[in-house]
Structures are given as structure tokens and as C-alpha cells.
Amino acid sequence: MSQRFNPPPGWPIPPKGWQPPADWSPDPAWPAAPDDWQLWVDVEPRTGGRKWLTPAVGAGALVLGLILGGVGATSSASSQAQEDRAAIAALTGEKDNLTKDRDELDADLTEARDDLTAAQKQVADAAAQVAALDQRAADLDAREAALNGRQGELDTRQADLDGRQGQLDARSADLDAREARVSSARSSGTSGSSGTSGSSGGTSAAASGGGSVYYKNCTEARAAGAAPVRRGEPGYASHLDRDNDGVGCE
Numbered sequence: 001m002s003q004r005f006n007p008p009p010g011w012p013i014p015p016k017g018w019q020p021p022a023d024w025s026p027d028p029a030w031p032a033a034p035d036d037w038q039l040w041v042d043v044e045p046r047t048g049g050r051k052w053l054t055p056a057v058g059a060g061a062l063v064l065g066l067i068l069g070g071v072g073a074t075s076s077a078s079s080q081a082q083e084d085r086a087a088i089a090a091l092t093g094e095k096d097n098l099t100k101d102r103d104e105l106d107a108d109l110t111e112a113r114d115d116l117t118a119a120q121k122q123v124a125d126a127a128a129q130v131a132a133l134d135q136r137a138a139d140l141d142a143r144e145a146a147l148n149g150r151q152g153e154l155d156t157r158q159a160d161l162d163g164r165q166g167q168l169d170a171r172s173a174d175l176d177a178r179e180a181r182v183s184s185a186r187s188s189g190t191s192g193s194s195g196t197s198g199s200s201g202g203t204s205a206a207a208s209g210g211g212s213v214y215y216k217n218c219t220e221a222r223a224a225g226a227a228p229v230r231r232g233e234p235g236y237a238s239h240l241d242r243d244n245d246g247v248g249c250e
Contacts, residue, residue: 003040008033010082031086172239173216180214215240218249
């Protein structure tokens with residue numbers, strides 16, 4: 001007695017005479033076999049019959065073959081349908097997993113986009129602050145340049161005023177010298193005409209004009225120990241008394 005492989009419902013039909021290898025195991029994707037299912041069944045050997053039964057047996061075998069063929073086709077179609085349903089279920093599960101992965105990726109992408117937007121806003125704010133600082137620096141540079149220009153103008157004006165003051169001091173000194181010479185000449189003429197009167201007149205000239213003592217500026221007057229010099233004292237001159245209050249080199 002021999003045995004043949006008996007696949008459970010939903011399993012593919014193996015070729016006739018197929019024997020599984022020693023390390024063979026069912027595909028995990030195939031549906032589970034019923035608990036009482038026998039994978040191997042006994043096959044009864046065929047025995048010879050009477051000759052008169054041969055035509056009937058042949059006809060019966062033909063009919064049985066047609067019936068079994070229909071049943072086999074039906075069983076094969078049923079197995080194919082079960083196999084298709086199993087494949088559809090597997091594909092559905094895979095689709096669900098892919099959908100779940102896609103939803104997670106969409107959430108991660110949304111979060112990444114939000115982070116990118118926030119980072120771009122921070123960069124824009126920082127750029128605006130840098131631009132504002134650059135503008136302030138440019139304004140300060142412009143103000144500094146304007147102040148430097150005004151300082152240059154002031155320095156030029158101060159130098160011009162110093163030059164004019166020097167000219168005025170020189171003219172004042174020249175006038176004082178001329179006044180001193182005139183006073184000295186008058187004093188000499190008066191003393192030559194009258195001794196007593198000349199002596200008195202010389203003293204008066206020295207008191208009013210400062211005599212022959214002359215200070216070019218207050219620095220010389222201070223160096224000579226004459227500052228402050230008052231009107232009528234030796235060395236007094238108008239160029240030493242800028243405010244004309246009668247006291248020079250105050």
C-alpha cells in the first residue's frame with residue numbers, strides 16, 4: 001500500500017507523484033490546516049477483474065474520471081480562491097502597514113517643515129537686526145565725518161582768528177611804540193625849554209604814557225614782574241588792556 005500527499009484547503013495542488021524533500025516545510029503564507037487533517041493518505045492498489053467487466057469498468061472509469069475531473073477542477077478553483085483571498089489579506093495587511101508608515105512620515109515631514117519655517121524666521125529676524133545695526137553704524141560714521149568736517153572748519157577759523165589777533169597785536173604794539181616815541185619827543189622838547197617845567201613835564205609824560213618802558217605782550221610784562229600794569233604806570237599800553245578798564249595783563 002502506498003501513500004499520497006493530501007494538501008489541506010487553500011494549499012496549492014502538487015504535481016502527481018510529488019514527494020516533499022526532507023527539509024520541506026509549508027509556506028507560512030498558506031492557511032493553517034485543520035486540526036484533524038491528514039497530510040498523507042493510503043492508496044489501495046488496483047486488482048485485475050473479469051474480462052467481461054472491462055468495458056463496463058472502462059466506461060465507469062471514464063465517467064468517474066469526468067466526475068473527478070470536475071471535482072478536481074472545482075477543488076482547484078476553490079483552492080485558488082482561498083489562495084487569492086489569503087494573498088489579498090496579506091496585501092491588505094501590507095497596505096495598512098504602508099499607510100501607517102506613510103502617516104508617520106507625513107507627521108515627521110510636517111514637523112520638519114514647521115521647524116524649517118521657525119528657523120527661517122529666526123534667520124530673517126537676525127538679518128533684520130544686522131541690517132539695523134549696519135544702518136546705525138553708517139549713521140554714526142556720517143555724523144563723525146560731519147563733526148570732523150566742522151572741527152576742521154573751526155580749526156581753520158581759529159587759525160584765521162589767531163592770525164588776525166597777531167596782526168592786531170602787532171598794529172597795537174606799533175601804535176604804542178609810536179605813541180611812546182611821540183611822548184618821549186615831547187618830553188625832550190619840554191625839558192630843553194624849561195628846566196623846572198621840563199622836569200615836571202617829564203614826570204607827567206612818564207606817568208601818562210608809561211615813559212620809555214615797553215612790553216610787547218603780557219608775557220613780557222609778567223616776566224618783568226610788572227603785571228598787572230595800570231594806566232599811568234611805566235609799561236602800560238592799550239594792547240595790554242584788552243577790556244580797556246585801565247588795568248593791563250590782569
